[in-house]
Amino acid sequence: MSELDRLLDAARDAAPAALDDGATDALVAEARRRSAAPRGAALDGLLASAQGAEPDALTERELRALVQHAAVTGGARHRRWTLWRVSGVAALAAMGAAAAVTLAVLDPGEAPAPVAERGASEPAPPASPLEPREERAPSDAVEPTGLDLPTGDRLMAASGARFDVALEEPRVRRVRLGGGSMLFDVRRIERGRFHVTTPNAEVEVLGTVFSVRAAEGATTVWVYEGAVRVRGEGRARVVEAGEVAHLGAGEIGEDALADEGREAAAARRAPGPIASAEDGDEAGPEVARREPLALAPSPEAARGPRGERSREATAPEQAPEQAPEPALEAIPAPTPTSARALIARGGAADALALASEALAQGRGEAWRMVEADALRALGRLEDAAEAYGRAAQALPAPRRQQAGFLEARLRAGELGDPAGALRALRAAGVAAPRSVLRERGLALEVQLLSRLGRREEAASVAAEYVRAFPDGADADAMRAYAGQ
């Protein structure tokens, strides 16, 4: 046996150190972990890498196109949903009116126009009288704000009016007037109805001009054209042109919107979409008269029956002279309203051209808002902000405040310029005491000041907000800013 063989024999007898059970278990567990690891590790490695995957970056133009496409298709879906819902109202009347259907259906900038364009077609919400929050005594109502609905109805809200508009079923529009004064120039729709409800009365009409004031638990209705049916306090009756109905305590007082009511009644006699509507006998079926409502003759109109006679009787003396001659042009000249409709249909560039031409020809400063709306719809936000600024300088209140607010909001939001937003807000007097946008103006000013680090000023303005609007929508937040 060689030396090598002896060495090998000895080596074969060698043994490792003995292991106890714990050490053996640990070795087994580690072996299992290592044998399993490759599967899990492969997946984990794949995941770790895959999580970093990103889609290709979009340009601003591509992003805008995606958003607009989504808005268009979304708007179409919304409309289909609306139609489905409206058609189901007969069976689901108890569900009431859909708030979602509500404003969207009655929104002049109705879908499916692209978002940006729809946004521009109708002045932004604070500029719309649909959601005014500010409430003041009717005597303060010096700056009525008009709203044309696509149904042809014209609404005019005195400053401080609180109301919302709802569509409860096809052709039925309902306005809930929580307080303040509003004028309604209602277009007749075949088998359609129009209701105005106040805390203590309901007014039903099919085609007429009338105004309603709701204040201090009382409701007063002035009828300038046609007739309405007023219900309240367990009574109901038809109120005709030239009459005033009053429910509740207090005196009747003056209609803050009397001038506008007379003008609207006169305008209905002129050719045009509203004037062409037949309205006289459309006040609905007579209701059994119970106790008569408190009635007072309208000082500016003689009493007359409904229909043609009532139109003649209720129109102010000067109305025939004010009525324009019948329009004979086949192609009407563009107006700011028609230009806004153009924006809503996706023709922002054309609307901008119309506005530029109108402004160059000096056809009215109202075109400045169209110009700004069109620029915003085209995504030219900096230009739009400047255009709103020019409109704020050129237009009287309340348009000045609307334009200033829109500029401020653009600068505060998309343009990221809080200092510029604050300048715009203040220059237009958006938060001034008689501004229709005072509440929102104050709230925005507080936020801008806070954003600019001017905490003490923010607290001061917030305190002003709380004093003026203790129950305002942003009152809690404003109290926090004010340290109250």
Add this chain to the structure above:
Amino acid sequence: MSALALAPSLSTLSPHADSLPERRLLAELVERLRSRDDVVIDRVLRELVPEVRRWMLFHLGPRDDLDDAAQDALGEIAGALHRFEGRSSLATLARRITLRTSFRYYKRRREELAIEPSGGPDPERQVAARRALARLHVALAQLPERRRAAFVLCAVEELTPAEAADVLGVSANAMRSLVCRARQDLEALLAGDEELGGGHE
């Protein structure tokens, strides 16, 4: 838009937030969406576009109809905004719709997308990430729909089981079970992938 204008994100406002101002913001958001406030809708959609595209990439993998799918999802989201009730965040609503849309697209015949460097800040890393995602989807394609979705939500998007359950409409425990099974399936499927370092058993 008042306070909403200054909120850093609208889609992540949650009704379950501890902060009262955030819950108030969400209530205002719901109101604005119901009244079809175009400024708010535009902002929400702009906020959701990158998210929806990323979610769609994760759920479908790199493929040539990715942006079509994202566009469909965004259209559905836009159409649903006015019905948003604020019971969850807008992001959750958008995820649900994105997921539902991805299910439709997953069933369609897909074209393989050549993965090429993009113009991002780290193109090589992006190529690797998309290749990894594509390879993962080769395995994911063999899983049942809900198991696949659960895995993507929890493992790729890294949602918690409760968040993912809210999106998929199952309980949190069911979500954990789905993810666990998906993981087991995937580990088995990838075990034989030599390129990934599998096949060591």
